[in-house]
Amino acid sequence: MHKLAVQTERKTQLLDITAEVGQAVKGAAGGAAVVFVPHTTAGIVLQASGEGATAVAADLEAALEQLVDEAWSWQHTTEGDRNPWAHVRSALTASSITIPLEDGELALGDLQTIFLCEFEGPRERKIYVTVI
């Protein structure tokens, strides 16, 4: 298993980790790569890269903040942790995505990018990558 570490810089942030994951699996003989996030206020999505990608990421950050409103009534707020909305936003993304490998490379679509989704940043986050 490869354990990657990245640093996020904002409270809510989509961070492109495609190069790091691609490097971890490079030349691997297996059929697929499991990308796993060992955190409960972060997640993972595959979303658009290329022209307009910054806007797509910004829109997704804003949409998840809008969908799960910090003004809702929360139980967890009164118990020390102040980010119950971060847990819900994380639950709406994925904790694991399994990406097929072709000739030792990630078989991503033309515009697909692997994004770590930060909902309680800035923090150092880990990503586990396992070839199966």
Added chain:
Amino acid sequence: MHKLAVQTERKTQLLDITAEVGQAVKGAAGGAAVVFVPHTTAGIVLQASGEGATAVAADLEAALEQLVDEAWSWQHTTEGDRNPWAHVRSALTASSITIPLEDGELALGDLQTIFLCEFEGPRERKIYVTVI
């Protein structure tokens, strides 16, 4: 890896791809099948088949359109691509689902159906199926 292609017919559409995926894995010796969507405005869900399935699919299409409102303020709208909401709807579904195999068949629940989720149709879409 099997690469399947399907044609969607509406802007937002759940398309049953269970038979195509089942055919791709038929008799395979592995433990599970990874079903992967190489697109950023489409996704995958397992939802109900059988009696009432058409209504379940229609309700899910309508719910995802209602959850992620095209009337929200979007950054990506002004950059050429006109479907930022399609990216967000896609992010709320899955890019990959891994289904256990039993005797070379998909070990789906009694009513489970594999649906490709189209959010920017009509288009030709690919699905990658890898047995692991």
Added chain:
Amino acid sequence: MHKLAVQTERKTQLLDITAEVGQAVKGAAGGAAVVFVPHTTAGIVLQASGEGATAVAADLEAALEQLVDEAWSWQHTTEGDRNPWAHVRSALTASSITIPLEDGELALGDLQTIFLCEFEGPRERKIYVTVI
């Protein structure tokens, strides 16, 4: 494949199944464990354990009920099944999560717990666990 069975007790409930899944994979030689839910009104998420976990689970239950409103107009309601919102809530969580294994143990993050998400309880639910 291991087939686990659990009993839920409320209509909407996050049920901790970490111990059961951990027992099923204990000592396994593979690289990852696929945790799969063969139901269309239930799902799976990895969320917080430890202090405050009950509140996190309660907040996530409430948030999913709030996000997908039973008062919306539904097609499926008139066809016998009375829980179209349960299908949508299920679609927003995951049907499968693949968790890396390290020395025959689930490589979960420090606070990560595996929760079955019930949206149409109380019911008996199955979980399939396959090591790959």
